[in-house]
Amino acid sequence: MTLFQGFRFALTDFKKLIQAVLFPFWKVILYALFLAGLLVVPLLVEFGETVANLKADAQTITEQMPEFDIQDGALNTQATEGEIYLTDHLIVTFDPAGKRSTEAVIGDAVGNIIAVGLLPNELVIGLPDNAMAESFFDAGHLEIPYTSADMEGFNTATLKEAVHLRIPLWVYLLLFLLVLYPVLLNFLISVLIITLGAHLYTRLRLLRLLFSATFKIVVFASTLPVLVMVALNLLGINYNQLLLMTILTLLVFARVIRAFRQAMTPPPK
Incomplete structure (x- = not known):
């Protein structure tokens, strides 16, 4: 046999x-x-569906966000007021005035929600509270300062391009x-x-x-x-x-x- x-x-x-x-x-x-x-x-299959939902939400949010860019380690924009964008899978904080703290943004990540914060001096990503997230990322969240070489020149156009990228095989x-x-x-x-x-x-x-x-x-x-x-x-x-x-x-x-x-x-x- x-x-x-x-x-x-x-x-x-x-x-x-x-x-x-x-x-x-x-x-x-x-x-x-x-x-x-x-x-x-x-x-x-579940991963693919989750990614598709996140991409759709992210595309919707990026169309509503004001123009911005990262220069000299800081968030530059003509918008004077911040905004919080909510969807079924994402909570995005656009906060050039620094009214919200890093901890507050991370605290938005509850259940299956991913929290993203564009703060005055750093990008914050809060991941859902689970063992897998914490095994890959310190304390289940990421803090990327704008002084990082990867963030220099990051702007609205690159963000919109990123959320339209396909996940490679x-x-x-x-x-x-x-x-x-x-x-x-x-x-x-x-x-x-x-x-x-x-x-x-x-x-x-x-x-x-x-x-x-x-x-x-x-x-x-x-x-x-x-x-x-x-x-x-x-x-x-x-x-x-x-x-x-x-x-x-x-x-x-x-x-x-x-x-x-x-x-x-x-x-x-």
Whole structure:
């Protein structure tokens, strides 16, 4: 049985999944990597939708903002009053007079809102309060002084150009690789938990399968549950992933063991 056949049997012919015990362990891990990759797809789709929403909001806001540029480390504009622009995903503070503090701008980033502040001497970006943001950025926010070489000459035109840029493909590939490892790790932990229950089931059915053999079958038996989880994630439906995966995988595993026992039972004379 090839890995492709294993995938096909996991969807159409459960009883043949018993052949998974013949796979070397590295092939089983490779198949688990494939399933983890499928689970990453909804995350990439969600990322793409989030980026599209942010771009649309940012384009709307930049059309309303007054002309400005960054020169000699300061925000220059003919506008005398600041403004706060609100959308479903962004809160942008344009504050040449310095009436709002850095902390106030950062405090706007609540829930899934991203806060941006064009203050007199620095650009402030407040990110949503989550572990991922804090792992990449100090304290979950960025403070970029206008004295930075990258900010010199930054103006309304460059801002409008930036919010119309398309996200390059390599960003999605990089995100896929970054997310794949924790998803694979979480998937393997779930499979190990399910394998414990599946191995107990084989003992109750008086089958002496090695734990490693049970693990291999469970990995392939989780194919259909993974596809169901991918579909639910794409639809944005909330559910207990471990519970759903456990129930569906054990149902498939039970079908495999039942078919194997029937094949091993000699016909009555």
